[in-house]
Amino acid sequence: MSHSRIEDYALIGDLHTAALISRTGSLDWACFPRFDSASAFAELLGDETHGSWQLGPLSHSSAPAPATHRRYVGDSLALESTWVTTDGTLQITDAMPPAEHDAHIPHVVRIVKAVSGRVTVRSCLRPRFDYGLVRPRVSKEAGERWLLVAGPDALWLDTSVPTHVRDGALYSDLTLSEGDTVTFTLTYRNSHQGPPPVIAPEAALAMTLAYWEGWVSRCTYQGEYREAVIRSLITLKALTYAPTGGIVAAPTTSLPEEIGGERNWDYRFCWLRDAAITLSSLLRTGYRDEARHWAAWLLRAVAGDPSTLQIMYGITGKRRLPESELPHLPGYMGSRPVRIGNGAASQLQLDVYGEVIETLTRARQAGLGVDETAADLQVALVEWLEQHWDEPDEGVWEVRGPRRHFVHSKVMAWVAVDRTIKLIESGEAAGPLERWRELRDTIHQDVCERGYDQQRNTFTQSYGSRELDASLLLIPQMGFLPPDDGRVVGTIEAIQRELSTQDGLILRYPTTGETAGVDGLTGDEGAFLACSFWLADDLAMIGRTEKARQLFERLLTLRNDVGLLAEEWDPRRRRQVGNFPQAFSHVALVDSAVALDRASATAQTAASPTLTLRELGQPDSTAGPAAGVYDMGPPPEKAAAHLAAPARTADGETQ
Numbered sequence: 166m167s168h169s170r171i172e173d174y175a176l177i178g179d180l181h182t183a184a185l186i187s188r189t190g191s192l193d194w195a196c197f198p199r200f201d202s203a204s205a206f207a208e209l210l211g212d213e214t215h216g217s218w219q220l221g222p223l224s225h226s227s228a229p230a231p232a233t234h235r236r237y238v239g240d241s242l243a244l245e246s247t248w249v250t251t252d253g254t255l256q257i258t259d260a261m262p263p264a265e266h267d268a269h270i271p272h273v274v275r276i277v278k279a280v281s282g283r284v285t286v287r288s289c290l291r292p293r294f295d296y297g298l299v300r301p302r303v304s305k306e307a308g309e310r311w312l313l314v315a316g317p318d319a320l321w322l323d324t325s326v327p328t329h330v331r332d333g334a335l336y337s338d339l340t341l342s343e344g345d346t347v348t349f350t351l352t353y354r355n356s357h358q359g360p361p362p363v364i365a366p367e368a369a370l371a372m373t374l375a376y377w378e379g380w381v382s383r384c385t386y387q388g389e390y391r392e393a394v395i396r397s398l399i400t401l402k403a404l405t406y407a408p409t410g411g412i413v414a415a416p417t418t419s420l421p422e423e424i425g426g427e428r429n430w431d432y433r434f435c436w437l438r439d440a441a442i443t444l445s446s447l448l449r450t451g452y453r454d455e456a457r458h459w460a461a462w463l464l465r466a467v468a469g470d471p472s473t474l475q476i477m478y479g480i481t482g483k484r485r486l487p488e489s490e491l492p493h494l495p496g497y498m499g500s501r502p503v504r505i506g507n508g509a510a511s512q513l514q515l516d517v518y519g520e521v522i523e524t525l526t527r528a529r530q531a532g533l534g535v536d537e538t539a540a541d542l543q544v545a546l547v548e549w550l551e552q553h554w555d556e557p558d559e560g561v562w563e564v565r566g567p568r569r570h571f572v573h574s575k576v577m578a579w580v581a582v583d584r585t586i587k588l589i590e591s592g593e594a595a596g597p598l599e600r601w602r603e604l605r606d607t608i609h610q611d612v613c614e615r616g617y618d619q620q621r622n623t624f625t626q627s628y629g630s631r632e633l634d635a636s637l638l639l640i641p642q643m644g645f646l647p648p649d650d651g652r653v654v655g656t657i658e659a660i661q662r663e664l665s666t667q668d669g670l671i672l673r674y675p676t677t678g679e680t681a682g683v684d685g686l687t688g689d690e691g692a693f694l695a696c697s698f699w700l701a702d703d704l705a706m707i708g709r710t711e712k713a714r715q716l717f718e719r720l721l722t723l724r725n726d727v728g729l730l731a732e733e734w735d736p737r738r739r740r741q742v743g744n745f746p747q748a749f750s751h752v753a754l755v756d757s758a759v760a761l762d763r764a765s766a767t768a769q770t771a772a773s774p775t776l777t778l779r780e781l782g783q784p785d786s787t788a789g790p791a792a793g794v795y796d797m798g799p800p801p802e803k804a805a806a807h808l809a810a811p812a813r814t815a816d817g818e819t820q
């Protein structure tokens with residue numbers, strides 16, 4: 166069984182679901198009608214018998230040829246793959262027309278064009294419903310539309326190309342001469358619903374391009390890394406389930422964190438953590454509607470008793486996400502098990518309270534009119550946290566080993582209390598101010614005493630442990646301590662020493678190979694890309710801007726040819742690993758780009774003899790959230806790169 170590399174895939178999507186298309190033109194992953202539905206195409210986690218749609222030049226060898234080059238058309242999510250062959254040049258444009266409403270019908274449009282010469286093309290459409298288990302019945306309806314149906318699912322193929330059925334697949338063979346164009350449109354429909362309306366493929370593509378171009382035009386980011394930032398933002402938007410505003414962590418399940426290993430998880434859900442930081446990024450780059458929509462999703466999802474808050478929900482807010490294994494799927498390059506659902510849903514992860522409250526705070530600062538319900542929720546969450554912050558938990562990495570007192574969880578509990586105190590101080594909420602000020606101090610002191618190793622001058626993964634953890638890089642970004650605090654600099658340096666891969670990327674925490682480590686799992690994993698971006702942010706914050714920039718630019722080179730990142734990078738095999746594309750990685754990219762632009766702008770400002778930061782109306786960088794990489798900055802209408810909070814060097818100098 167041969168598998169495309171993870172980075173050989175490109176994403177198309179319609180804000181309800183998404184598909185992955187390989188360099189050879191094979192659609193190897195798609196779930197209909199929603200991200201969290203069962204797949205109709207799952208070659209990604211098995212072989213062609215689990216569902217694929219191969220479309221490209223008919224290869225002279227047995228394996229389909231990879232495209233010579235690919236790109237997204239402009240600032241859109243329409244993918245253009247080009248094959249330059251000895252017979253001629255072929256171009257395929259793949260798109261899923263987006264829609265934000267509930268009644269959307271998913272379509273995959275594939276437009277095939279001979280740019281030059283005469284090229285023989287083959288389409289082999291072989292869907293298999295229910296994660297590769299169910300072979301549909303294939304028939305021709307009303308003499309012209311192909312119907313593939315089984316159980317609740319139906320796919321309709323519209324094409325003018327002569328097509329025939331063989332072994333439960335639809336084959337279309339054709340030869341195109343220069344200028345010829347043919348189209349294929351695949352439409353999902355519940356099987357009881359009858360035929361979907363026929364759409365015009367060229368018009369659907371034009372509408373797709375217009376939608377994305379319109380969306381991108383709202384972006385306020387104008388910095389040095391615009392191309393990478395825009396692609397990441399489009400990817401983040403594509404991970405949004407538009408009808409509810411829920412955001413999936415990735416559109417895939419079980420792409421392995423270690424090739425051949427067991428670290429394979431289903432990411433097609435809405436983590437409060439991932440969604441919160443995604444919204445911070447979107448808001449920071451001008452996307453206020455998305456933030457408003459997410460806040461509404463959040464308030465619906467967590468409505469009720471704060472003690473029943475989950476760390477993740479389904480895209481509609483559903484709570485029950487039972488984890489199970491799919492033994493019939495061999496897994497990506499044999500990485501078993503393939504899992505659906507996610508057991509982490511019932512974990513205690515104390516950091517989530519801080520992440521949600523931080524994002525609500527940012528939304529308010531951006532003038533989003535986050536209402537009283539959100540303020541009440543925030544207060545209720547802190548009331549709950551007050552009773553539970555000192556319990557051990559599973560932490561940001563969702564370990565499956567025993568609970569611990571993770572330092573990052575406590576730091577984020579401090580963030581939750583700190584931001585809520587500020588909300589009460591501003592008069593926008595009511596709560597026990599004095600008691601919570603004491604609570605804030607108690608948590609701070611607890612972390613500094615029990616989570617800090619004085620001998621090695623570093624914070625540690627959990628109380629009493631000697632291990633390090635890359636989540637500690639968020640300490641200065643969250644304003645828990647200023648960047649120039651010796652303990653912060655010591656922690657950054659210790660993480661660089663102990664958690665760096667040979668090529669300077671960052672592991673989340675040490676793993677222990679064959680024996681189960683802190684996470685309760687065997688095997689190792691790649692460098693965690695988000696953590697590597699966090700290191701770049703910290704380096705910029707402590708004034709090591711050149712090192713920060715080098716690391717950031719190195720990370721940019723790990724993106725695939727169309728700008729996408731999985732969760733991790735395997736430094737030994739030099740390939741992407743983990744679910745793909747992953748929101749966490751793209752959020753971190755956007756945040757680092759913004760942080761680096763600010764660092765440069767601050768350097769310029771510092772060099773200016775005429776304007777002081779105070780005159781520019783900027784807060785002190787040590788004063789908490791405004792210093793952070795999660796800083797939303799001023800509302801977009803006031804945003805200007807030069808109005809940046811100063812990064813401080815280790816010895817307290819602003820640069």
Ligand SMILES: OC[C@H]1O[C@H](O[C@H]2O[C@H](CO)[C@@H](O)[C@H](O)[C@H]2O)[C@H](O)[C@@H](O)[C@@H]1O
Pocket residue numbers: 414428430431432436438439507508509561562563564565684749
């Ligand atoms: O590696 C163990 C855990 O991996 C997943 O969690 C990771 O992904 C989440 C979604 O992006 C992210 O919020 C979390 O911080 C990451 O550790 C998986 O979903 C867990 O079930 C698993 O224990």
